[in-house]
Amino acid sequence: MPLPCVDVVLLTLNDRPAEEAAAQATLLAQTGVDLRICVVGNGCTPAIVPTAARALTLPENLGIPAGRNVGAHALAQDGRPAEYLFFLDNDATFPRPDILARLVAEAEQHPRAAYVQPRLTGPDDTTTPRRWIPRLRSGHPERPGTITTMTEGVVLIRRTAFDPAGGWADAFFLYHEGLDLAQRLWDQGHTGWYAAGIRMHHPLTQPTRHALFRRLAARNRVWVAYRNLPAPLIPAYLFVWTTATALRAVRGGGAQESLRGFREGWAGRRRQERRPMKWRTVLRLTAAGRPPLV
Structure with a gap:
C-alpha cells in the first residue's frame, strides 16, 4: 500500500540557521509518509536545503502568506499534487518521527475537516500559550475538538480544500491569514480539527x-x-x-x-x-x- 503523500512548504529568511537546521532535520526524520519539500527563500536564496527538495528564491520578501502560496503552487507543478499540504515554520520542530503520519491519520478519521492542527508547545513539550490554542476556550490545551481558526505555521491542509479557497491571503503579509483561510474553508462546508494529542515544538516567542x-x-x-x-x-x-x-x-x-x-x-x-x-x-x-x- 503506498504511503500518503504530503507536500511541505517551509519559508526562510536565512535569519535563524540553527533553528532551521533543527526543523529540517526533524522533518526529514518523519516516517510513514512520502514527503515532497519546497524551501522558499523570501527575498533570499535558501541557505539550507535538504537533498531532493525544491528550492525557490523570491527577489523580495513577499510576506508569509504569499511565500507559502508560491511554495504550494510550485509543488503542484511537480507532477501530481499531494493530497495534503503541510506548512512548517522554520523554527518549529517535530519531537517524534511519526507526527505527520499521525496528523494524516487524524484527517482520515475526520473527513469533514479541511485542516488538522497539532498542539503547539514550547520546547518543554508542555507550555502552550493561549494564542496557540485555536479556540476561544483555552483553559485545556490538551483537549481535542473541532476548531474554527488555525495556527498557521504548523498545519496540515487538504489540497482539494486549499486550492478552491484561494490559498492564503497574499496581501496580509503577516498575521491573521490563518483566521481568513479557516473562515473560507468553513464556508466551503468543511471544518477544522485540533489534534491536541499530537504535539509540536516552537520557541516561546512573543508576536x-x-x-x-x-x-x-x-x-x-x-x-x-x-x-x-x-x-x-x-x-x-x-x-x-x-x-x-x-x-x-x-x-x-x-x-x-x-x-x-x-x-x-x-x-x-x-x-x-x-x-x-x-x-x-x-x-x-x-x-x-x-x-x-x-
Missing part, C-alpha cells in the same frame, strides 16, 4: 517582538471582515475588535500603531477579494463555539 505587529494585526482584522463577513456583520465585528484593541492598548501601549492599522485596512479594503460567507456558515461557526464576531 510583539515584531515592530509591525500592532499595525498589521489591526489592518488585517479589517480585511478579514471585509473579505469574509456578510455586510451587516462587518460594523459589529470591527466594533468588537476596536474595543478589544483599545483595552489592550491601555495595558500594553501601541494605540497609535493599531489606529494606523485600522485606518489602513479600511482605506485598502476594496483591493481585497470579497467572498462573504453564507449565513449558514455564520450559524455553523457560532454552533462550533466561535461566532464570527470574536
